[in-house]
Amino acid sequence: MIKPYLLAFALLLPLGAAAQSDYPLHFDKNAPAVSADRPLRGVTFTTSAGARRLTIANPAPYTDLTAETLTARPGDRVEVRFDYGNNGATWMHGYVFVDRDSDGNFTTDGDLLAYSYYQGQDMTGRTIAPNVQGYGSALNPPAFRLPANLAPGRYRLRFKVDWDNVDPAGSLGSENSAKGKNGILTNRGAIVDTWLEVKGKAYAESRLSLDTRNANLYAPDGALPLTVASDEALALRVVTPAAGYELERFAVRHGRELDGPSTVGGTPQWTETEFTPTADGRITLPAAVMQGDVRIIAHYVPGHNAKYLPAFADEFDGPDGSQPNAKIWSRTVRRNPTWARFHSDSPLTVFVQNGELVCRAMATPDSLKAKGEQKDFITGGVRSEGRYSFRYGRAEARIFTTPHSGNFPAFWMMPAKSKKGWPHEGEIDIWEQINNENKAYHTLHSNWTFNLKHKNDPMSHFAMGDIDYSRYHTFAVEWTPTQITWSVDGKVAGTAVKSTNADALANGQWPYTEPFYLILNQSVGDGSWAAGPDMNFRYETRFDWVRVYQTREQNPLVGIEAVKLGDETQKQGGSAGKTADFSAKSADNFDLTGRKAPKGTAGVQIQGGHKVMVGR
Known part of the structure; x- marks a missing residue:
């Protein structure tokens, strides 16, 4: 295994004026793309300060983005995500290089920051299976850290998509040519050069947790990270389900052991400070409260003029290791469809932990096989069928998942009553994610879209890209008698409408007029859309909470x-x-x-x- 720089890292020197502008390539930097079927559309570079996307307007084997500069601090945790190829396995791998000594060359010994696959392993030494469930989709490298002693300055940064090759200039295939078999051009790989500016000094990180009621908390430009810089101010946005909600309590608790008493044996454990956001939900928390572990408490209540009122909520606040509320949820059952074929009622696949519902998918443990489990893989989920359903309103959930080949989690709804069977009464997929993709999928299924193949007449499926899945996101749907609108972190992803065509309506285009129930699950694909399961990986999706809001017109019982x-x-x-x-x-x-x-x-x-x- 190649030892990346983070295993042994010397003090780095900042970029000098004599740095070389053209770094070596094994092909003409102006070479055209071999084909358009697997373009590199962009690279997302995420640090503690947030995500930055480098968009490639005209994908080509080589893209010079040295007019752009990415920034980081010493010790930063970094994630790199390639927006490459099309749905399914890419059969390519990702690599990240930095010219540490600014000598105009990248090396594999010291300049290789991260890689997703080389000779059977990723940069952490984890074995990657030699099939479509393994290296076929091992595009994005694991997260890594810049060293704490990295000197401030500018460094040339290179991103590479290639096949099982750590040469920073691109793979040379047969006949020692990039155009030969398994060469970077033949495999439709790509290289992008840009700058990395290292600023300031290394800092401590604070773990961030949220305690919200009828509110979402975001960074000014998107979702919040799991950790934030200690001793630095933090800007936030508060977003309620609708206009007309009023502040009940906003506070920050910081210190240690935030769930325990504030003082133990006379020693303070944590401190809580009250704040008041602006009328439009903006607030900047001072550096003084961004110390230790940090919990932001934002509780809102509907005012007299609120349109949407709370109709249902599960915050999953039960004891760790417990099962979700049986008055609301039952376990999903094993059936033939792809998403349900491995479902198990084992407590290993569904449980409450840290105020969240955890759904997992994994290779079947020997302990379960000894009890008669016949499947080699098990998955888990819950449903509110027969316990809670609703017609019209706004449903949303705050969710965290880890993209990986075969990943197939979902937050969705099915009809409470079904006489004709699927898909005649409809299906509303609020959110799905597959494989390593940084996308969210939002879909309607009906007789019109599935059996009669009218998915685009009118449009019934949408996808939002550039989602940083290293963070929690809130996925929501707003459902009325004539349209269904999806959103991600408050940003609209698409709207499906009830057709005005009599033939479409007669053939089941809009069956979304009866109550539906909720489903939360972690599944794996079978290769038809999401890839099959990686037997060496434990899939996990965490549901922080699920909430439903309705108007008094939709449900006279709310409020x-x-x-x-x-x-x-x-x-x-x-x-x-x-x-x-x-x-x-x-x-x-x-x-x-x-x-x-x-x-x-x-x-x-x-x-x-x-x-x-x-x-x-």
């Missing part, structure tokens, strides 16, 4: 006041502390299912957003 009905109140026919007029002139009442209550019926009903007792 009601839960009141205790005493004897005197019941006699008066009103809720506690109030009297009610149930004459013919009063507003319509609804029963607890949301249906309009016939005149003269008695019992607990909803009127004007309140529970009331109606007498005979």
Whole structure:
């Protein structure tokens, strides 16, 4: 295995004025692309300060982006993601080089920062299987760290997509040519050169956690990282489900053992400080509170003018190792479809941990095989079928997954009642991710789209790219009688609409008019879309929370006041502390299912957003 620089790293020198501008290549830098089927469209470079994408407007074997400069600090954790090829296995690998001594050349001994595959292993020494589930999709290298003693300065940085080759100038195939068999040009590889500017000094990192209610927290330009720089101010955006939500509490807890008491044996463990964001949800936390572990608490409640009101939420706050709330969820069951073929009810594949629902997929442990498990691989998920469903509204979840060959997690919905079978009553895929891709997929399935092949008439599938999956993201869907809109971190990904064509409607284009239930799962592909499972990898997707919001028009039960009905109140026919007029002139009442209550019926009903007792 090649030993990357991080295993033995000398003090680096900043770039000198005499640095060479043209670094060696094994092909003409102006060579045209061999074909357009596997272009390198961009590279995303992520540090603790956030993600920066280098977009390649005209993909070619060599792209000079030295007009651009990426930045990092000594000790930074770095992730590199290549936007390359098309869906499925790329059969190529990724490499990152830096000219440490600024001598105009890259070397494999000291300048190779990271690689995803070389001679059967990645840069960490992990064995990569020799098949489509392994090196066929091993495009992106593992995360790595710049050394803490890296001197400030500018360094030439090179990204390379190639096949099982660490030569920084590109693979020479047969006949010692880049155009020979397995040469970088023949394999439609690519090289990109740019600059890396190392700034400042190494810093400590603070682990970041969020405690939100009816709110999302974002960086000014996207999702927040898992760790942030200690002793540095942090800018945030607060986004509520809809306008009209009001601040209940905003605070920052920082220190250590944040879930324990604030003081142990007279020694302070953590401190909590209250803040107030601006009316548009902006706030910059001062450096003084960005120390140790950091938890940001943002609790909001709907005001009188809020459009969407809380209808359902599971924050997964149960004890570590427990199963999710059985009043809401049951385990997904093993069936024939790709996503369900390995499902297991083992607690190894679904459990609550650190306030999140964890869903996993893995090679079957011997302990389960000894108990009769016949499958070599197991996956897990939960569903709210028979326990919770809804029609129309906004559903969202905050999710973290790790892209890998075969990865196939999902947050989606299926009809609560089905008479004709799939896909006639519809399917709403709020979010899916596959393989190593940095995309989110959002799809509708129906008889019209699947059986009759009208996926684009009207458009029923969307994808959002450039997603940094090293961070949590909030995936949401807004569902009305005539359209369904998907969003990622508040940014709209696409909208599907109900057709105005009578033939389309008659053939099941819009079955989304009945209640649907929720499904959260971690599955693996079978090679038809997502690749088959990597038997040496444990897949994991974490669901921080799931929430549903509805308007009073969509569900008259949302926003009601839960009141205790005493004897005197019941006699008066009103809720506690109030009297009610149930004459013919009063507003319509609804029963607890949301249906309009016939005149003269008695019992607990909803009127004007309140529970009331109606007498005979």
